[in-house]
Amino acid sequence: MARKTGSHSEITGPRIRAEAQRLFARHGFAAVSMRQIAAAVGVQAGALYLYTPDKEALLFDLLKSHMEELLSAWAEVAPRTEPLAALETFVRFHIRFNLTRAEAVFLSYMELRNLSPGNFAVIEGLRRAYETELEKILIAGRAAGVFALPDTKLATLAIIAMLTGVNTWYREGGRLSLDTVEATYWDMVRKAVGA
Amino acid sequence: MARKTGSHSEITGPRIRAEAQRLFARHGFAAVSMRQIAAAVGVQAGALYLYTPDKEALLFDLLKSHMEELLSAWAEVAPRTEPLAALETFVRFHIRFNLTRAEAVFLSYMELRNLSPGNFAVIEGLRRAYETELEKILIAGRAAGVFALPDTKLATLAIIAMLTGVNTWYREGGRLSLDTVEATYWDMVRKAVGA
DNA sequence: AGGTTATCTGAACATTTGTTCAGTATCAAA
DNA sequence: TTTGATACTGAACAAATGTTCAGATAACCT
Known part of the structure; x- marks a missing residue:
């Protein structure tokens, strides 16, 4: 054959x-x-x-594609409005996008250590670019006086960790609807940043 | 030899x-x-x-020990005071304890999938017991009218995810001291729960 | 219809894997 | 000093690993 x-x-x-x-x-x-x-x-x-070419390249390809799709999906919806509305958009976008790609998200957080240093740096750079998108919103909000944050970098990482955590427990058809989850997280984030 | x-x-x-x-x-x-x-x-x-007896038992032993030490360490400091103070204690405890055992925490979140179903259930039960400790505080606080939370279960998972995220970026001797980190996270959590 | 390119098989390769076990050297107690 | 328990070696096992490649069949183009 x-x-x-x-x-x-x-x-x-x-x-x-x-x-x-x-x-x-x-x-x-x-x-x-x-x-x-x-x-x-x-x-x-x-x-x-x-x-x-080999097994690691297969993994790298998956991680890189996922991060690039994440960034370009955000670029499409990223608002140029005031910080509070922008933050809400980010929160809802992050939850929704990540839930539709749970496997890829899981991989991106778990299997970085199986990459060679060069490939690792590429993924790390893409991840940092995404984090910067959120931090830009927080910085603008603090400058405008609508957010009360001692450290925008720390707040960025805290918010992303909190939002990504949804993936570990949310199941479609479960106790809470996606919309309820989004709204509840947004409420907590809004209060956490002091707005 | x-x-x-x-x-x-x-x-x-x-x-x-x-x-x-x-x-x-x-x-x-x-x-x-x-x-x-x-x-x-x-x-x-x-x-x-x-x-x-085998490789998996070695992993299971590590995960089980870590979860039991986490629970007993919390049992030693767990306060019987009002919810707000109890929540602050939990936040600071979680950050501090997890940072001193970064490797074990990492394992407990990453390698559950390498456990047989029986062993998996044991670790999952211990983890749930720990989550319940936080949720008890949130429930008490909501009953006392000091926390404003639509869903204590969701808030529990959100807070733990946010706090555990510290492990991914904090490095001793870095830009922020452990005490500053604790205080900043506590500030965000306190506001997030509406207190 | 015939020739070229694209796609896959099946066998092979040297390593490495988890695990077992008979044998041996050290330790602790009598 | 002898004896039995303790802690380890070193070799062995079948099975599985990532990867390569010559050969074979199907799809496409003229």
């Missing part, structure tokens, strides 16, 4: 990335073998190397 | 757990081999099995 009927790189490529993300998120990067990913796709292990 | 001079289980046992924790936290459970742990201790891989 060799090439399979109906085989196309535009189909196999995304499927490999999807299955890799699912398995990495579920069992951890090091615990998942290339053969497991291949089996999930329905292909032999050797075929994966038509789509990635 | 066989038994080494000066060898004692009271020394080797703790050293194995310490090195395992360090390596698991740094590279991930699945990425660390029994031979690496043994080498860090200065012993052959076979010797590890005098102290643990």
